[in-house]
Amino acid sequence: MKLKSKLKKIDIVMVIAWTLAIISSFFVKPSLKYIDYIDFRSLGILWGLMVIIQGLRYHHVFEKIAKFLLERVNKQWQLVMVLVFMCFVGSMFITNDVALITFVPFSIMILKSCKKEQIVVPVIVLQTIAANLGSMLTPIGNPQNLYMYGLIKIDFLSFIKILLPYTLVSTVLIVISIFIFAYDKDDLDTSEVEFEIDDNVQKIKITMYFALFVIAILSVVRVVPCMAFVLTVLVVVGICEFNILFKADYILLLIFIGFFIFTGNMGQIRAIRIFLESVLKTHEFAVGIVTSQFISNVPATLMLSGFAKNYRQLLIGVNVGGLGTLIASMASLISYKAYVKEYQTGSGKFIKIFTVLNVIFLIVLGGVNVFFYGRI
Secondary structure, eight states, X not given: OHHHHHHHHHHHHHHXXXXXXXXXXXXXXXXXXXXXXXXXXXXXXXHHHXXXXXXXXXXXXXXXXXXXXXXXXXXXXXXXXXXXXXXXXXXXXHOHHHHHHHHHHHHHHHHHHTTOGGGHHHHHHHHHXXXXXXXXXXXXXXXXXXXXXXXXXXXXXXXXXXXHHHHHHHHHHHHHHHHHHHXXXXXXXXXXXXXXXXXXXXXXXXXXXXXXXXXXHHHHTTSSOHHHHHHHHHHHHHHHOXXXXXXXXXXXXHHHHHHHHHXXXXXXXXXXXHHHHHHHTTOHHXXXXXXXXXXXXXXXXXXXXXTOSOHHHHHHHHHHTTXXXXXXXXXXXXXXXXXXXXXXXXXHHHHHHHHHHHHHHHHHHHHHHHHHHSOO
């Protein structure tokens, strides 16, 4: 039932994207020019990354890393530090969605085993914030970054430099929050923790996926052609583990295509283009944040990028804009669903703590932008 609810939520976003695309086609007659709207390079790399990461998840690679780390902690704050920073660092490489899908249910299981359920809500909320903010550092951390990286056309290190100050401040805020919510001087009892992970490791296939991941990075930084990367993933995974090809999020790809068509058509309508450009002018950061609160930051990126002049401010805005409401980042819904699945009566408490912490982080990072750029 929960899975159906999640799919329904994702489908709604896809329906909105394609409804807007169809409506816009009444104003800009469909033609072969529509193909020029679509960023096939970003879609191809995104698809390949999703397949690779799903392959690594299938072989429990991330759970094994978590097990290795958790076996080396003996304090509550150390446990929470590991659980939260697995999401923070992991999201930089496997995207915020996958980090939360993997580590939130795992964390609930660990905290239950350690009899630490009283801190489940702040831990999951901090994991969500950590995944959304950690993912903003790299071009492959989330879908909007991958798209904007191709749009801005800068090198890998220059991209990281744009978001690095926000990531460093986020790190400090997360550490402070962990000590506020999870500090306990007593030793942690991990005697009843049982890791339900299949030890039948297929090293050859795991090595294969890591090799494909390296090729993905080379494709992102434009060393390996996108088409060569896509074909390599299709052929290698298709031969070795055909079923993994079906685990990619194809609905997300359809959402991208729908918004590409919509924004492309809007850009062809002079009055609308002039209006949106005037709204965004010198306010890309603020508009990116506000828009994300209502439609989430991935659609906001696709809608606004066609009219923004300062791509860097828009990039920062839609990443920081993942904070705030529960729908500001679709990844946040993953955590919420995982929590209410285990604690059906605790949704109000979750939303309250989630909102308060997100607003605090949002205000501080907004202040960082004022400090560096002198504007909201």
